[in-house]
Amino acid sequence: MDFKDQIQQLSERISKQKDMITTEEATKNAFIMPMITVLGYDVFDPFEVVPEMDCDLTKRGDRIDYAIMKNEQPILIIECKHCKQNLDVHNTQLAKYFAASNARFGVLTNGIEYRFYTDLEKQNIMDEKPFLVIDATDLSDNDIEQLKKFHKSYYNETEILSTANELKYTTEIKGILSNEFASPSPEFVKFITKQIYDGAIWQSVIEQFTPLVKKSISSIINDIISERLNNAIKNEEQQITPSSMEIVASDDTNSDDTLPDGxxxxxxxxxxxxxxxxxxxxxxxxxxxxxxxxxxxxxxxxxxxxxxxxxxxxxxxxxxxxxxxxxxxxxxxxxxxxxxxxxxxxxxxxxxxxxxxxxxxxxxxxxxxxxxxxxxxxx
Known part of the structure; x- marks a missing residue:
C-alpha cells in the first residue's frame, strides 16, 4: 500500500472515530501515533521517536509530546491536544518548546488539524503563523504531497524550507481572496470600482457596485470551470468507451497476443x-x-x-x-x-x-x- 492509500485510510478512520474520543491520551493513541507511523517512523523506536522529550528552558520540567529524530537530533516536534480542542490558544506553548529543542519544524495538532511551523522570520524563533495547515479528515492531493515531504523516506530539510515560505504566504493570500470573493469588502469593491467608474466613489457608489462585483466574481469562476471542463471533454471524447462495449478487446488490438485469463x-x-x-x-x-x-x-x-x-x-x-x-x-x-x-x-x-x-x-x-x-x- 503506497503513502497516499495509507493516509487516506487513516483519514477515513479518523472521520469515523473522532466522536468517540474523549481524552487527549486517546487522541494520541488513535490518531497521532498512527499518523507518525504513516510518515514512516517507528513510534516504539527511541532512535526515531522520543515521547515526552525534555524541552526545559525554565527548570519547570517542560516536555514536548513527541520528537521525531534523525541522527540523534530532533527534526520535528509535535505538541498534542484533545481532538475537540481549539488549537488557537496553544501555539505559544509550542513556540516555547520549539526554541528549546532546536528542531526546524514544529507541529501543533489535535489529531484532526495539523499546523506546521518553522522559523522563517527569525532563526530558532517559531513563526507566529503556520506555513501549512492540514485537516486530516479532508485531504486534498496537495495536502498529501506536502505531508509526504515529512515522510522518513523523502525528508529533506532544505527542500521543505524552500517551499515553506511560498506556502505560508500563498495560504494567507488564498484566505484573503476567498473571503473577498465570498463577501467583497468595501476596500476591495472600491479598488475594482476605481478601474471603471470616473466619478467620486462615495459610500452609495460602493453599495451600488458591491453586488455587481460579487456577481462578476461568480461569473468568472463559473467560466473558468466551464472552460476547463469543455477542454477536458474535447481531449477525452475520442477516448471514451461506448457503453455498449461490454468487452472492449478486439481481434485487431491484440492480434499477436493471447490475453491472460480474466x-x-x-x-x-x-x-x-x-x-x-x-x-x-x-x-x-x-x-x-x-x-x-x-x-x-x-x-x-x-x-x-x-x-x-x-x-x-x-x-x-x-x-x-x-x-x-x-x-x-x-x-x-x-x-x-x-x-x-x-x-x-x-x-x-x-x-x-x-x-x-x-x-x-x-x-x-x-x-x-x-x-x-x-x-x-x-x-
Missing part, C-alpha cells in the same frame, strides 16, 4: 489493463443506477490506476471509481461536491449492492452536472 483488453502504450471483473462491476453498477438514468449514458473509462464509471464522460461526470488489486477491492465515491472521495473496501462484487443508495445519489449528482453543462453549452 483480462479483456490491454493498452500496452498506456499501461492500461481492463479485466472482466471490472466489466462485471460496471454492469452491476449500471443495473443499479439505470432506474434513474438512461443506460446508454452510463459509461466507463479505464485508466492506469483506476476504472471510472460516470455519466456520458467518466473523466468529468464520474459517479464512482474502482480500484481492484490482487489483495483488495475498493470502491471510491465522490464527496463534498467532488473535493474529496470516500474509500469503501469490498470483498466481492456482490458487496456493491450494499451501497446502491449511495451510488444512486452520486450518479444523480453527476447527471445534474452533466445536464447543467449541456444546457449551457450544447443548445
Amino acid at each position: 483480462v479483456v483488453f490491454i493498452d500496452k502504450e498506456k499501461g492500461i489493463i481492463t479485466t472482466q471483473e471490472e466489466i462485471d462491476a460496471y454492469n452491476i453498477i449500471r443495473s443499479i443506477v439505470r432506474k434513474q438514468i438512461s443506460a446508454d449514458l452510463i459509461v466507463y473509462k479505464d485508466f492506469k490506476s483506476y476504472f471510472a464509471i460516470g455519466v456520458s464522460n467518466p473523466s468529468c461526470w464520474w459517479g464512482c471509481r474502482l480500484s481492484f488489486g490482487n489483495r483488495s477491492k475498493c470502491l471510491y465515491i465522490p464527496t463534498d461536491d467532488y473535493k474529496s472521495q470516500e474509500r469503501i473496501e469490498i470483498n466481492t462484487l456482490d458487496d456493491i449492492f450494499k451501497y446502491a443508495d449511495k451510488l444512486e445519489e452520486c450518479f444523480a449528482e453527476a447527471y445534474k452536472y452533466y445536464k447543467k453543462y449541456q444546457n449551457k453549452h450544447l443548445k
Whole structure:
C-alpha cells in the first residue's frame, strides 16, 4: 500500500472515530501515533521517536509530546491536544518548546488539524503563523504531497524550507481572496470600482457596485470551470468507451497476443489493463443506477490506476471509481461536491449492492452536472 492509500485510510478512520474520543491520551493513541507511523517512523523506536522529550528552558520540567529524530537530533516536534480542542490558544506553548529543542519544524495538532511551523522570520524563533495547515479528515492531493515531504523516506530539510515560505504566504493570500470573493469588502469593491467608474466613489457608489462585483466574481469562476471542463471533454471524447462495449478487446488490438485469463483488453502504450471483473462491476453498477438514468449514458473509462464509471464522460461526470488489486477491492465515491472521495473496501462484487443508495445519489449528482453543462453549452 503506497503513502497516499495509507493516509487516506487513516483519514477515513479518523472521520469515523473522532466522536468517540474523549481524552487527549486517546487522541494520541488513535490518531497521532498512527499518523507518525504513516510518515514512516517507528513510534516504539527511541532512535526515531522520543515521547515526552525534555524541552526545559525554565527548570519547570517542560516536555514536548513527541520528537521525531534523525541522527540523534530532533527534526520535528509535535505538541498534542484533545481532538475537540481549539488549537488557537496553544501555539505559544509550542513556540516555547520549539526554541528549546532546536528542531526546524514544529507541529501543533489535535489529531484532526495539523499546523506546521518553522522559523522563517527569525532563526530558532517559531513563526507566529503556520506555513501549512492540514485537516486530516479532508485531504486534498496537495495536502498529501506536502505531508509526504515529512515522510522518513523523502525528508529533506532544505527542500521543505524552500517551499515553506511560498506556502505560508500563498495560504494567507488564498484566505484573503476567498473571503473577498465570498463577501467583497468595501476596500476591495472600491479598488475594482476605481478601474471603471470616473466619478467620486462615495459610500452609495460602493453599495451600488458591491453586488455587481460579487456577481462578476461568480461569473468568472463559473467560466473558468466551464472552460476547463469543455477542454477536458474535447481531449477525452475520442477516448471514451461506448457503453455498449461490454468487452472492449478486439481481434485487431491484440492480434499477436493471447490475453491472460480474466483480462479483456490491454493498452500496452498506456499501461492500461481492463479485466472482466471490472466489466462485471460496471454492469452491476449500471443495473443499479439505470432506474434513474438512461443506460446508454452510463459509461466507463479505464485508466492506469483506476476504472471510472460516470455519466456520458467518466473523466468529468464520474459517479464512482474502482480500484481492484490482487489483495483488495475498493470502491471510491465522490464527496463534498467532488473535493474529496470516500474509500469503501469490498470483498466481492456482490458487496456493491450494499451501497446502491449511495451510488444512486452520486450518479444523480453527476447527471445534474452533466445536464447543467449541456444546457449551457450544447443548445
